[in-house]
Each structure stands twice: as C-alpha cells, then as structure tokens.
Amino acid sequence: MNILISNAVPLNGGDEALLRALVESLKARWPQSSITVLCKDLDLALPRLPDLPLASDLEFASDTLLRQTRELYRQADIVVSAPGGFLHDFYPIEDRLRGFEVALALGKPLLLLGQSVGPFWKGQSLRRIPEVLNRAAAICIRDQTSREHLLQAGVNPARIRFTGDAAFLWRRLAPELFQPKDGLIKKVALSFRAWPPGDTVAVEQTIAKAERLCRFLLDRLEGELVFLSTCQGIPGYVDDSEIAVRIVERLPRELRDCCQIHRGRLGPRALIRAFGACDAFIGMRLHGCLLAMLGGTPAMGLGYEQKTHDIFQQLELESCQVAFTESAETWLACAKSFLAEVPALRSRLPDLLDQACRRAELNLEAVEECLSVGGPPRVWAAPPPKSE
Numbered sequence: 001m002n003i004l005i006s007n008a009v010p011l012n013g014g015d016e017a018l019l020r021a022l023v024e025s026l027k028a029r030w031p032q033s034s035i036t037v038l039c040k041d042l043d044l045a046l047p048r049l050p051d052l053p054l055a056s057d058l059e060f061a062s063d064t065l066l067r068q069t070r071e072l073y074r075q076a077d078i079v080v081s082a083p084g085g086f087l088h089d090f091y092p093i094e095d096r097l098r099g100f101e102v103a104l105a106l107g108k109p110l111l112l113l114g115q116s117v118g119p120f121w122k123g124q125s126l127r128r129i130p131e132v133l134n135r136a137a138a139i140c141i142r143d144q145t146s147r148e149h150l151l152q153a154g155v156n157p158a159r160i161r162f163t164g165d166a167a168f169l170w171r172r173l174a175p176e177l178f179q180p181k182d183g184l185i186k187k188v189a190l191s192f193r194a195w196p197p198g199d200t201v202a203v204e205q206t207i208a209k210a211e212r213l214c215r216f217l218l219d220r221l222e223g224e225l226v227f228l229s230t231c232q233g234i235p236g237y238v239d240d241s242e243i244a245v246r247i248v249e250r251l252p253r254e255l256r257d258c259c260q261i262h263r264g265r266l267g268p269r270a271l272i273r274a275f276g277a278c279d280a281f282i283g284m285r286l287h288g289c290l291l292a293m294l295g296g297t298p299a300m301g302l303g304y305e306q307k308t309h310d311i312f313q314q315l316e317l318e319s320c321q322v323a324f325t326e327s328a329e330t331w332l333a334c335a336k337s338f339l340a341e342v343p344a345l346r347s348r349l350p351d352l353l354d355q356a357c358r359r360a361e362l363n364l365e366a367v368e369e370c371l372s373v374g375g376p377p378r379v380w381a382a383p384p385p386k387s388e
Contacts, residue, residue: 001077001078002034002078003034004079005080006038006099007082007086008037008039010039010054011045011234011237013267014285014288015287018084019083021166021173021268023035025169036054048265056068058095058099059095070102077371078109078367079109082113086115087112087117088120089119089122100132104132104136109137112133112140116146118148118150126153129153133150134156137366138370140161140362140363141163142162142311143310145307147162163363165311165360166363167294168357169360170294171354171357177273177294178296178353179276179296181279181296182343182346185280185339186221186223186279187226188217189228189297190244190281191228191230194243195284207246207250209327211251215255216332216335217282223258224259225259227244228288231285232263233266234265268291272291275288275291275292276295276296280338281297282335283300284303284304286301294353300335300338301321301322304323304325314356
C-alpha cells in the first residue's frame with residue numbers, strides 16, 4: 001500500500017512532531033506500507049531528515065521534481081494532507097487546493113487529518129473551499145472552531161469529523177518520554193514568536209509583555225528561564241530564538257544571567273525531553289505546550305490562534321491559556337494562577353494525555369475505514385458532547 005502525505009512542513013519542529021507521529025503510527029498499523037512525504041523547502045529538509053522519504057509538494061516543485069511528484073500521486077493508494085494548521089486566509093491556499101484536486105482527479109481517496117482549518121474571508125477562498133473539500137473522503141479536524149469555519153464556507157457537515165491533535169500520538173509511541181515531577185518550580189521554559197507575520201508593532205508589544213512576564217517569573221520563583229521553541233536553528237527559516245534574544249536584552253544584567261537561550265534545532269523526541277526537563281512551560285507555540293505536557297511538564301498557552309483555546313478546552317485546561325493579544329496584566333494574572341495550579345496539574349496530566357491520545361487515534365481509524373471500504377469513512381455530522 002502506498003500512502004502519500006502532502007502539505008508537510010517538517011522544518012517547523014511542531015509540524016515535524018505531528019508528521020513523525022503520524023508516519024510512525026501508520027507504519028505500526030500497516031508495517032508493509034510505503035509512505036512518501038511531500039513537503040515545502042525540500043533542499044533544506046533533506047539533509048535534516050535523511051530517514052524520511054521526502055519529495056517536493058506540487059506547488060514548490062521545479063520541472064524535474066514536478067514529474068516525480070505527479071508520478072507519486074499516480075502510484076498512491078491514498079493521499080493524506082498532513083496534520084497541522086495551514087489552510088486559512090492568513091496564507092495563500094489556492095496551490096494547496098489544486099494539489100487536492102490532482103488527487104481527486106486521479107480517483108485517490110483524499111483525507112485531511114488532525115487539522116485546524118480557517119478562517120476564510122477572501123471571496124476566492126469561500127468559493128473554492130466547498131468546491132474542493134466537499135469531494136474529500138473526510139476532513140478530520142482537531143477543534144470546534146474549524147467546524148464553524150468549514151460550515152460557514154459551505155462545506156457539507158457530513159464530510160467533517162472530529163478527531164484530535166496528532167501530537168498526542170506520542171503518548172502511545174513513546175510513553176517513556178513522560179517525566180513525573182514534584183517539588184518546587186525552579187526552571188520555566190518560554191517560547192514567543194513574531195505574529196502576525198510582518199506586523200512590527202504587534203511584535204514590539206509581544207516583546208514588551210514577554211519582558212514583564214520574565215521579570216515576574218524571576219522575581220517570584222528565583223529560578224531559571226529557558227527559551228526553547230519548536231521553530232529555531234535553521235538558517236532561512238523562522239527562528240524564535242531571535243525574538244528570545246531581543247526579550248532577554250531588555251532585562252537587567254542580573255536577570256539576564258538567569259536566562260538560557262537554546263539556539264539549535266531539536267527533533268521531536270529531543271524536544272519532548274528538553275521540555276520535560278523543565279518544571280513548567282509558558283509559550284505562544286501550541287506544540288511547545290503539547291510537547292511539554294507529553295514530557296510531564298504543565299503548560300500555559302499564549303494563544304495567537306483559536307486552536308490554542310480550543311485544544312486547551314478539550315484538555316479541560318481552559319484556565320491555563322490566554323490570548324497573546326491580552327494585556328500584560330492579564331498575562332501575569334494567568335501565569336500567577338497557572339503556577340499555583342502546577343502541583344495539581346502534574347497529577348492530572350497522565351489521564352488527560354491518555355484521553356487526548358485516544359482522540360488522536362481517531363485519525364488512524366479514518367484512514368483504516370477509508371482503505372477498508374474503498375471510499376469515505378463514516379462521519380460524525382455533529383460535534384461530540386462537551387465535558388461538564
């Protein structure tokens with residue numbers, strides 16, 4: 001069986017964690033399968049992920065690579081759009097939709113797995129999203145807001161299925177990475193990013209609020225801050241350590257001496273271990289939060305997209321997140337509450353992760369059902385009931 005995974009962005013550490021969790025889970029369930037991953041930035045990805053069978057996504061392929069990619073589509077038994085959050089109007093989407101149409105034109109089952117989708121506000125997007133996605137076998141989403149975006153765009157609710165974030169598959173793949181903790185909070189990991197893209201005013205506001213958060217943490221904990229992100233260490237790609245440097249430079253020398261900035265790139269297992277070596281995590285990167293939890297480290301999210309709120313809500317941890325656009329006072333109030341909850345969160349994490357892993361495995365069930373019946377998997381037209 002040939003499985004083709006498209007739309008991967010493995011230079012992003014969070015996306016690599018999702019991709020590798022999916023690939024390893026697929027191989028565990030279908031050991032004889034052949035899996036090829038189509039990605040962006042192939043030249044940068046190949047030397048850094050030599051163990052993955054990589055090729056170029058259609059939208060980024062040169063003439064020579066384009067022939068290779070088209071042949072991979074023809075040979076595929078199923079085409080899977082990689083987990084993550086890329087199909088929205090903050091980014092151009094037409095080339096990605098055309099990639100879906102190539103699979104559909106060849107009669108290949110098309111699955112979107114573990115994704116956040118939308119928002120859409122461009123007229124072209126609102127026309128093309130239902131035109132293409134209503135022909136997909138299933139659209140597996142990880143949050144309620146994505147369902148609302150899809151319905152508003154005119155996608156048939158019978159195509160939409162609730163699953164979970166693929167990062168939680170690591171709970172089954174590598175449970176040994178979870179590091180139980182007790183004692184005082186002495187080391188806090190932090191992650192900040194520039195958002196929205198190109199908005200220098202918003203970035204300066206984030207840096208100012210992050211500086212106040214650092215001062216608050218160091219004054220309260222008398223410990224150490226570790227700046228560590230899922231996006232760093234690759235020249236020519238997004239590097240959150242650059243914003244970390246700008247934040248630390250604003251601190252007085254005695255506080256800078258309590259800060260450590262990681263500049264290199266780590267793979268998923270190493271990232272989980274690094275986050276797991278800390279006592280708490282606070283950050284803007286959703287998958288920094290999730291990988292920290294998988295390492296046994298309670299996390300607080302500073303959400304720059306709705307997916308952070310929704311996934312924390314699914315985990316029954318809604319109080320442990322706040323929008324990054326909120327004031328510094330709101331950040332600090334949330335951090336104060338979060339730190340007080342850390343001892344209780346440590347004991348809750350194993351059960352919460354097990355539940356999240358079961359939801360994530362529904363992505364694999366969608367693949368299995370699609371393959372077994374030769375068509376679309378069964379669907380859930382309504383969201384699962386919210387926990388009380």
